[in-house]
Amino acid sequence: MQVNLTVNGKVRQADLEDRTLLVDFLRDNLRLTGTHVGCDTSSCGSCTVHVDGVAVKSCTLLAAQADGCTVTTIEGLAQFNANGTIGQLHPLQEGFKECHGLQCGFCTPGMIMTAADLLSRQRNPSEHDIREALEGNICRCTGYHNIVKAIQWAADHTPAPLLADHHVWTNEPTTEPAAV
């Protein structure tokens, strides 16, 4: 079937088998392999992306169900320069590096996308809030300690352009440089 959706700011169309999962469409068709598959029961959260601004496990959704939606993956989270290079990382990306919130990196994209959803709803979550929000994401490397720290760091360093209605950078040329 024909699907039509906007992924990381680009309109993407494809003719897919009905049963194609959103995660397989992202990974196999669009080669956006930052979204990972860590389980087959929608339990681990490695595949988390944003669909219309809300964190969703992309292994739980058919691509067809996302037809007409706007999808953001880990590859689309930073702010990009006009030539496509990364201009400024999202505060969560910075925070995960700053606080050693990742080791093998496999769960990291899902963790960051889930945390971005949390920060869009809650500007200053407590440690408890953060741990509750991560309940659907499994990490085997970090014991979550530094992931919690990374999200707290990001909450403390989220610049003004991210405080508006949206919680991801708009990947359009921006005139005001964001101060971190």
Add this chain to the structure above:
Amino acid sequence: MSNKFIGQSIKRVEDKRFITGKGRYTDDIVLPGMLHAHFVRSPYAHARVVSIDMTEAKAMPGVIAIYTGDDVADINGVPCGWQVNFRNGETMREPKHPMLIPTGSTAKHAGDAVAIVIAETKAIATDAAESVMVEWDELPAVANPAEALKPGAPKVHEQFPDNTAFDWSLGNPIEEVDAAMAAAAHVTTLEFVNQRVVPNAMEPRAYIGAYDEMADKYTLYTSTQNPHLIRLLMCAFVLGIPEHKVRVVGPDVGGGFGSKIYHYTEEALVTWASKQIGQPVKWTSDRSEAFLLDAHGRDHVTKAEMGFDADGNVMGLRIKTVANMGAYLSTFAPAVPTYLHGTLLQGLYVTPKINIDMTCVFTHTVAVDAYRGAGRPEATYLLERLMDLAALEMGMDPAELRFKNFIPKFDGVNEPGYQTQVALQYDSGDYAPVLERGLEMLGYNDFRAAQQEAAKTNKLLGVGFSTYVEACGIAPSAVVGALGARAGLYESAQVRVQPTGKVSVFTGSHSHGQGHETTFVQVVADKLGIPMEDVELVHGDSDTVAFGMGTYGSRSLAVGGSAIMKSIDKVLEKGAKIAAHKLECAEGDLTYDEGKWTVKGTDKSIGFGDVALTAYVPHVYPAGLEPGLDFSSFYDPANFTYPFGCHIAVVEVDKETGKTTLKRMIAVDDVGNVINPMIVDGQIHGGLAQGIGQAMFEGTIYDENAQLTNGTYMDYCMPRADDLPLFETDRRTTPCPHNPLGVKGAGEAGAIGSTPAVVNAVIDALWSGGHQVKDILMPMTPERVWRAMNN
């Protein structure tokens, strides 16, 4: 040498690709013409293959090939890499794991494969595999190792009717230990299960085999911890193809924890199939397969006894354990319950008499092999459970009992290493300070008062201690060779100084989360006095790295880092010859610091980059010296390294529901010198979570047919963010006396010390409430804790 980077929490170099979604794991790789594989697997733990009908599957559009056991009869089964003999000298029983179970033979654990289906897409391969009709004759099966030893138990291998892989013992003669126990004023006895757990690296295993007909060369991309070891095993023992015709690449790998050390059948099959078909073949495990097929960890049934004199001095330790090996002996499996477990039973204590009696058995389950800590968590678990329980039974303080029995301080330089009763000689140790610091962080005196108050309420408080020592830096080849290893466990490193003075470092270690691209570069940049940006670490590709034994056993820096140090020494030695020639002085007149050679007492100097350029443009050059500045080294450690530490857990137990909440987890670890404290802390955190996971949440559940009934994340309880507190960590530093960096290894420590601390804490909480229970089966679910309080 400068000290700009060593000891600093430098942010990780590798992070950029992972936080932007640009990591490159095996399943992310697409090769031209790549096909996809799916396996037809046994739904039973023990069943005979009566017939396989592939008619329908083969006719499906997009199906390229289906191979069964008959097609791969010429491929050897997967061998074991470590030989342990029976006590009577008989060789261990070593049935090889066949590639595919042929018609007429039996699958010996659920998930054993009978056919590989290769198709144009993953979906077609999956559909076709479901259309392969296998007629099975289900047979009785056994999963519990103690049950497997009973007369009449279902046989795993017909030729070994007692299901015994081997038996083994270590330590003082049993008569001496029996005498020590008989003379003891108090004997603490504990019969317990160290349950089977699943490693659960977040990246499922994935392999791509690709054959290049023109070059007659295979490439295997594999989610492995040790590419060269896989190449060696697969080429020399399984497929029988020459090693120089195989390239093995371990790209970004999403965690291992032991489970990605071993050579698995699927690796050899996709490699083999890619030549049969002439196109690359990819297989990616799903999580259900990972639960069924990745080697598991632990699985001991133990009776442990510790004898004390009237003053609380340990007099003897007597251990009888049955260890589950699964259906086949995995790569390192025989070493885990033996030389990585029995040899650690001295612990931190001066126990004069120790004996372990071990029986390793086959069951109808997937193999058990090294899982984070590998044998050392099991040893620590039994020792530390015994110590806390003995303290409760004898009415002594568990911390005081430990102080009383600690081996006195020894640095391995001025004082000799400590010779244990169980073969090993510890390199250096200073045990009291880690416990002292742990008690300080805990606020021990205040804690006991709070515990007494809590005992009057519905929420009991408990504290559990664990002081551990482990053997890391695996391993001195001659020692492990004498103990049955079929490989050397050295490491290689090449330091290639480029003509411009930039440096490429090739290591046989493999990073799958440990941060080698940062830590190793910190070491090299400091030793050469150059910026970190001028150094690149290359790992994970057998075509670029000369050789290597990979990453496990907390060995990367202690062994791999030492190999790098040897190559750096060679670079600086040759560099000094070139510098002396250029500066027209004797080598002995030079000092090297901050990236340049200086003539002592003068301001005449030459930089590292100039020397490098001279080495490759040798116009003005010492006579007889070869051009180039590129050195390889192998480092074989003189001994294991022996990190140690103190882990303390504080729990709250709800009397009404039995629910346990981990309130505090304190870890004071001494892992020798530390290169990157941030990364070491991260390793400790992750280990703690896995050790806590075993104590509180994780464990396989097999039914009477040896079916794993909790083989998904819906059923197997992984520790999640809201299950754990922030960890409280600190360090003490006792350098390793026998490697150039003085490092001991930090990868496994967290998982080794934490499990008994958490269980001890729950037992302590229950005793504070008047419930004098000796043991609670792990994982300590609310039901089990409630039953322990309510009989």
